[in-house]
Amino acid sequence: MNTAYWLLAAPLALFYAYAGTLKATRSPDQLRPMMAWVDRVPLPALRALGAVEVLGAIVLVLPPLTGVAPPLALAAAVGLVLLQAGAVAVHLTGGDRRIALNLGLVSTAAVTVWLAVGLR
Template sequence: MTSLVRSTDHRYLSAGLWLAQAAVALVFAMSGLIKLFMPMAELTAMMTWPGDYPAPSVRTIGVVDLLGAVGVLLPSLTRIRPQLAVVAAGCCALLQILAIGFHASRGEFSVLPLNLVLLPLCVLVLWGRGKRLPITHRAAGAA
């Protein structure tokens, strides 16, 4: 009985973690692609802060967002160095904390709900894949 409950709990936790990883990756990827490829005039019309900073800085943040998206999901999917997903989740959580401070200091409170949703998702992935239900490393000979 206990092993059945534990097995079911792991299944739900695993599904929840995969969902959280996919959600974090999707939001970070979309954000990164927008910051990288949208013309600065359109980006400034959509979000006010890019107009106050040089374009290379905004584009660099886009690259960081894309790296976060790839890092949170790809190592777990491939099971190659899956601990990198934990590191990426921690970095994404830190990025959200910094973004909350940045936007709050500028009075941009309308964007904070997204950051306040992403932060616990990143922490969930950090805890779940780091401590509770880590992904096992793929064996060298496995295909």
């Protein structure tokens, strides 16, 4: 179960670390070609979303890796499921039907939640 957790959590953490860093550091003009929804979100909310994604990536990996407070990884995985559920809603309310990536991420995070239960 530990190997399966790492096979999902590591790429998930890399994705969120990258995406969160982009949202936390780039301007909306730079993000617009990749994320059409950035104009519907205030800049402080976009920066906060980026910070939450980076924090989620760190907490998904660091506690199980160090053995200090591994249940936090479960909380991070649940948070990422909720984050992507919100992302699907933002896409759909904006008329954007391209949610395949979001559905893949929510599914991966949900399986990671299940695997993180075994980390305790």
